[in-house]
Amino acid sequence: xxxxxxxxxxxxxxxxxxxxxxxxxxxxxxxxxxxxxxxxxxxxxxxxxxxxxxxxxxxxxxxxxxxxxxxxxxxxxxxxxxxxxxxxxxxxxxxxxxxxxxxxxxxxxxxxxxxxxxxxxxxxxxxxxxxxxxxxxxxxxxxxxxxxxxxxxxxxxxxxxxxxxxxxxxxxxxxxxxxxxxxxxxxxxxxxxxxxxxxxxxxxxxxxxxxxxxxxxxxxxxxxxxxxxxxxxxxxxxxxxxxxxxxxxxxxxxxxxxxxxxxxxxxxxxxxxxxxxxxxxxxxxxxxxxxxxxxxxxxxxxxxxxxxxxxxxxxxxxxxxxxxxxxxxxxxxxxxxxxxxxxxxxxxxxxxxxxxxxxxxxxxxxxxxxxxxxxxxxxxxxxxxxxxxxxxxxxxxxx
Amino acid sequence: xxxxxxxxxxxxxxxxxxxxxxxxxxxxxxxxxxxxxxxxxxxxxxxxxxxxxxxxxxxxxxxxxxxxxxxxxxxxxxxxxxxxxxxxxxxxxxxxxxxxxxxxxxxxxxxxxxxxxxxxxxxxxxxxxxxxxxxxxxxxxxxxxxxxxxxxxxxxxxxxxxxxxxxxxxxxxxxxxxxxxxxxxxxxxxxxxxxxxxxxxxxxxxxxxxxxxxxxxxxxxxxxxxxxxxxxxxxxxxxxxxxxxxxxxxxxxxxxxxxxxxxxxxxxxxxxxxxxxxxxxxxxxxxxxxxxxxxxxxxxxxx
Numbered sequence: 001x002x003x004x005x006x007x008x009x010x011x012x013x014x015x016x017x018x019x020x021x022x023x024x025x026x027x028x029x030x031x032x033x034x035x036x037x038x039x040x041x042x043x044x045x046x047x048x049x050x051x052x053x054x055x056x057x058x059x060x061x062x063x064x065x066x067x068x069x070x071x072x073x074x075x076x077x078x079x080x081x082x083x084x085x086x087x088x089x090x091x092x093x094x095x096x097x098x099x100x101x102x103x104x105x106x107x108x109x110x111x112x113x114x115x116x117x118x119x120x121x122x123x124x125x126x127x128x129x130x131x132x133x134x135x136x137x138x139x140x141x142x143x144x145x146x147x148x149x150x151x152x153x154x155x156x157x158x159x160x161x162x163x164x165x166x167x168x169x170x171x172x173x174x175x176x177x178x179x180x181x182x183x184x185x186x187x188x189x190x191x192x193x194x195x196x197x198x199x200x201x202x203x204x205x206x207x208x209x210x211x212x213x214x215x216x217x218x219x220x221x222x223x224x225x226x227x228x229x230x231x232x233x234x235x236x237x238x239x240x241x242x243x244x245x246x247x248x249x250x251x252x253x254x255x256x257x258x259x260x261x262x263x264x265x266x267x268x269x270x271x272x273x274x275x276x277x278x279x280x281x282x283x284x285x286x287x288x289x290x291x292x293x294x295x296x297x298x299x300x301x302x303x304x305x306x307x308x309x310x311x312x313x314x315x316x317x318x319x320x321x322x323x324x325x326x327x328x329x330x331x332x333x334x335x336x337x338x339x340x341x342x343x344x345x346x347x348x349x350x351x352x353x354x355x356x357x358x359x360x361x362x363x364x365x366x367x368x369x370x371x372x373x374x375x376x377x378x379x380x381x382x383x384x385x386x387x388x389x390x391x392x393x394x395x396x397x398x399x
Numbered sequence: 400x401x402x403x404x405x406x407x408x409x410x411x412x413x414x415x416x417x418x419x420x421x422x423x424x425x426x427x428x429x430x431x432x433x434x435x436x437x438x439x440x441x442x443x444x445x446x447x448x449x450x451x452x453x454x455x456x457x458x459x460x461x462x463x464x465x466x467x468x469x470x471x472x473x474x475x476x477x478x479x480x481x482x483x484x485x486x487x488x489x490x491x492x493x494x495x496x497x498x499x500x501x502x503x504x505x506x507x508x509x510x511x512x513x514x515x516x517x518x519x520x521x522x523x524x525x526x527x528x529x530x531x532x533x534x535x536x537x538x539x540x541x542x543x544x545x546x547x548x549x550x551x552x553x554x555x556x557x558x559x560x561x562x563x564x565x566x567x568x569x570x571x572x573x574x575x576x577x578x579x580x581x582x583x584x585x586x587x588x589x590x591x592x593x594x595x596x597x598x599x600x601x602x603x604x605x606x607x608x609x610x611x612x613x614x615x616x617x618x619x620x621x622x623x624x625x626x627x628x629x630x631x632x633x634x635x636x637x638x639x640x641x642x643x644x645x646x647x648x649x650x651x652x653x654x655x656x657x658x659x660x661x662x663x664x665x666x667x668x669x670x671x672x673x674x675x676x677x678x679x680x681x682x683x684x685x686x687x688x689x690x691x692x693x694x695x696x697x698x699x700x701x702x
Contacts, residue, residue, distance in 0.1 A: 061601050081604040094602035098620040107616075108606035157606070 010193030011072030011085065011160035012037040013058065018067035020053055027053040029217045031067070035210070040187050040194045042208035044201060046240070050217040051197045052091075055163050058195065059088050072160055082111070087154035089167040093146045095138035101125065101149050102134040108157040124156035125149075127186065144175045148182075155186060162187075164196040168203065180207050201241050205229065213237045229287075231274060233366050238285050245334045246285040246365070254278055258359065264330035268305045268362065275364025283365040289337040290361040293324060294354040295347060305362065307331060308354030315345045322346075326353055448675035459669030469672040474680060476673075477660045481680065484656035485688075487569075488638035491576035492584075495633050496626065498577070499584040503625070506585075507592030524585050532579055536648045539575060540566055543649070567651030575643035580636065584629040591625025627696050635685055657681055 013035040020028040028050045035041045043051040056062040058069060060081030068077045076084050087108065095104050102121055109117035125131040128148035138146055147167055154162055164183075168176045184207050187194050198204050204211045205225040212222040213236070221233040232238035235246060252267065253260035259275055260267045261284050270284050286305075298306055310328035322345045324336040334355060338346065347353060451464035474481070502524065510517040527535060543549055543565040553559035565571050599621060603613035619626075641658030644650035650659070657677060664674035 059605055061604070081601070082607045082609055086605070088602075088605045090598060090602060090605075092598055094596075094598040096599060096602070096617060096621075098623075107603075107608070111607040111612060153606070 010038040010191055013161055013193065013195065014070040014073075015054070015058070016068055016070070018054070018057060018069070019065050020050070020057060020062065021065045027217055028057075028064075031217070031219065033212065033219065033222075035193060035195060037072070037193055038191050039209045040184070040196065040207060042196045042198060042204035042211045043214055044198060044204040044211055044240070045214035046199055049214045051199075051214050052165055054214075055088070055165050055195065055197045058161070059086055059163055060084050085160040086163060087157050087159040087161075088163040088165060089147075089150045089154045091165045091167065091169060093138075093150040093167075095146055095149055095153070097138055100135050100137060101130065101141070104138065104149060105153045105156055108153065112157070120156055121152075124152040127155070128152045128182070143170050144179070147171060147179065151183070151186075155190065155192075158190065159192065161193045161195060164194060164198075166198050166200075168198075168200075176203070183207065205241070211241075213240060215240075231363050232285075233276065235283060235285075235365055235367050238363075238365065243288050243335055244285045245288060245291065246283055247331065248281060248283045250281050251277075251279050259364070261364075263307075266307055266331070268307075269359045270362040270364050271360055274360075274362065276366035277364060283367050284362055285365065286357050286362050288323070288335040289321070291334065291336045291355050291357045293326070293336050293338055293347065294356060295351065297354055298356055303359050304356050305359055306354060306356045307334070309352050310334070310355065312347055312349050312351045312353055315347070315349055317345060324353075326355060328355070444675045444678055447671050448679050450672045450675075459671070461671055466672065469676040470680065473664075473673040473676045477657060477677060480655055480657045480660050481677075481684070483654070484638050484640075484658065484681070485684070487573055487576060487644070487656060488634050488640075490573050491580065491637050492630050492634045494573070494577040495581050495584040496630060499581055499588055499629065500626075503585050503588035503592050507589045508595060508597070511593075521589065524582055524589075527582060533642065533648075536575055536579065536642060539571075539578065540648055543571055566649055567646070567654065569654055571649040572644045572654045572656075575649040576637045576640060579640075579643065580633040583632040583636075587628040587632060588622065588625040591622045595621055623696060627693060631689060631692075635689065638685055639681055 013033075015031055015033040018028055018031040018033075019026070031050075031054065033054075043054060045051045053062060057064050058071075060076070060079065060083075064077065068075055070076065071085060095101075096107070099107070102118065102125070105124055106117040106121035109120055114120070122131055122134065125134055128151055130145060130148055130152070133141060133145065138149065141149065147170070150167065168179050171179060180203060183194075196204070196208060205228075208225060210223065211225050211228055213220045213228065215236050221228055221237045228237060228241055232241060232244065235244075238244035238246060247261070247263040247268065249261040249263040249268070251259050252262045255272070257272055258269050259272055259278055259282075260269050261282055262268075263284075268284060272278065275282070275284070294308075297308065298304070300306070307328050310326045310331075312324055313327045313333065314323075314325035316323045317340075319340070321337045321339050324338065324345075324347070326334045326336060328334060336355060446463065447461075448469055449463075449465050449467065450461040450469075451466040453460045453462050456462075502520075506517055506520045506524070510520060541547065545564055545566075547565075550559060550563075550565050553565075554561055554563070559565070595618065599617050600613055603617045604610070608616060638656075639658050641656065641662045642648055644654050644656040644659055645662075646652060650656075658681075661674045661677050661681070664670045664677065
């Protein structure tokens with residue numbers, strides 16, 4: 001049952017109760033996910049979190065142990081990959097090495113017996129600006145060009161749902177930015193549903209309408225990029241999506257609009273509606289760019305939280321902004337991003353500083369008390385992996 | 400300064416020269432071996448093929464000459480055997496390919512997750528080599544003999560007429576050729592399929608190709624290097640084979656191939672020029688066929 005016509009528009013995708021077990025481990029645990037038609041949806045998470053497995057389940061390359069998959073309202077759980085109105089841009093591109101670029105792009109159209117396959121393939125190649133290389137073999141193209149061919153090969157079929165498996169991972173930064181823009185433009189133009197899997201939080205945030213942060217086979221939080229960034233639900237999201245300063249402490253006062261948390265003797269105020277827990281020990285946080293660095297003790301002011309004095313332990317200049325690490329006694333190390341309004345850093349290592357931020361910018365997490373890492377400075381997959389390893393090594397040493 | 404600069408130039412060039420000298424030393428045994436055991440007999444064969452009989456000489460006595468008529472005579476006399484040799488070799492190669500491909504696919508692709516099973520199956524493919532192929536072919540002669548159980552059974556169900564045989568028939572010769580060359584087909588196929596990137600198969604399935612279409616459009620083209628080397632390793636020796644078709648093994652006079660004619664002329668009839676010219680004709684035809692085949696199969700950008 002080949003699908004002999006193009007999809008009119010993107011279809012919605014529904015995963016309900018999906019569990020995928022491989023011999024020895026569970027990749028996905030009871031996953032529910034619903035992606036509206038025509039949206040650009042990103043699945044974000046560190047390697048091994050189950051995001052690629054989710055994609056392969058949707059493509060039909062793996063079978064779920066439990067649960068069902070619906071595309072455009074039709075249950076496709078039991079159908080073979082070639083019967084699904086879905087195309088994938090593979091991480092490795094998987095361009096057929098024995099075919100020309102044009103043959104690669106026309107492959108899907110020919111299988112579905114769609115007329116004018118060659119003309120349509122040329123059109124798709126024009127869209128990715130590679131029509132002049134149509135007669136070449138994939139091996140003769142650069143990584144970026146191969147990536148665009150892979151995209152053209154998938155898009156030419158006008159699938160109801162396009163799956164992207166970290167397709168930009170192998171590209172250098174500049175090309176990646178350019179491809180991100182192109183992808184977004186194409187998605188808007190053709191109106192397909194995109195499901196994009198990535199571990200690059202910036203990529204997910206710039207491209208997607210909706211981002212789902214995945215960890216250990218489960219979705220930690222789902223929402224618009226701004227929502228996820230400004231109001232992370234868990235410590236994992238707070239650290240994976242950008243950086244965060246996190247503190248733990250007991251709730252000492254609970255008002256109608258705000259709660260007050262005792263962080264190492266300093267009262268920190270968080271809006272009630274931005275906090276998930278309102279009693280007992282809670283974890284709260286603030287984004288580094290919301291924090292301002294002061295060189296003298298500020299006058300007490302309602303509406304601002306103040307921590308300090310502390311010492312600047314590190315200053316790293318990155319052009320647009322400067323990142324300061326500030327060690328505050330009994331609280332720990334905090335990160336501050338300050339825009340470079342003047343030339344160079346405003347304070348040097350060793351300077352005595354105070355930190356302050358608007359009460360409204362704080363957020364309270366949903367994590368169980370005690371499970372929250374006090375402070376995780378970096379958000380990349382690698383550094384999370386390194387931190388996990390360090391934690392494991394410490395555990396082993398203690399044992 | 401200028402002089403030293405000039406003087407240093409040859410010293411720089413010396414390094415690659417030295418290296419090529421070492422390479423030559425390392426290549427020398429191989430070159431000597433080839434000259435001695437390949438080139439010498441080949442030249443001798445060419446000379447023999449043009450020899451002419453000595454007037455009033457003994458049987459098998461020949462002198463140097465340029466008797467190109469030898470070629471016309473031997474091809475004229477033995478052309479049915481030449482045709483039969485290539486026909487049998489072709490059929491045996493196709494059969495071996497059809498039988499070996501699934502075996503190689505199972506070992507190289509399906510058994511990938513179990514390396515131990517993979518090695519075991521590979522050993523089974525190579526196992527026949529532990530016994531001389533002469534013995535194995537003789538064993539088949541026994542199995543297919545008129546008194547053997549197979550012939551008896553076939554006669555009992557009237558598939559074979561009561562005066563029928565299995566040995567000495569076209570069937571038994573092609574059977575023997577196929578059987579003996581299956582490992583030569585399976586191993587190169589395995590080597591290619593073992594490296595087959597399964598992501599291409601997935602990509603094919605993702606692009607609406609049914610499993611059969613994926614096999615036809617992706618798997619087969621990507622395993623062409625193995626198919627080409629396997630068919631060459633089977634076809635070339637099968638075309639020149641004289642054991643299976645020999646009346647001492649699975650053949651009879653009606654199934655003789657060109658190899659049998661060469662053998663008979665060299666060892667029995669002592670007509671050395673005829674045997675030599677037949678050998679050269681066989682070699683030339685194989686070269687042409689292989690050349691065209693390799694060029695047509697278009698594996699240049701895969702190997």
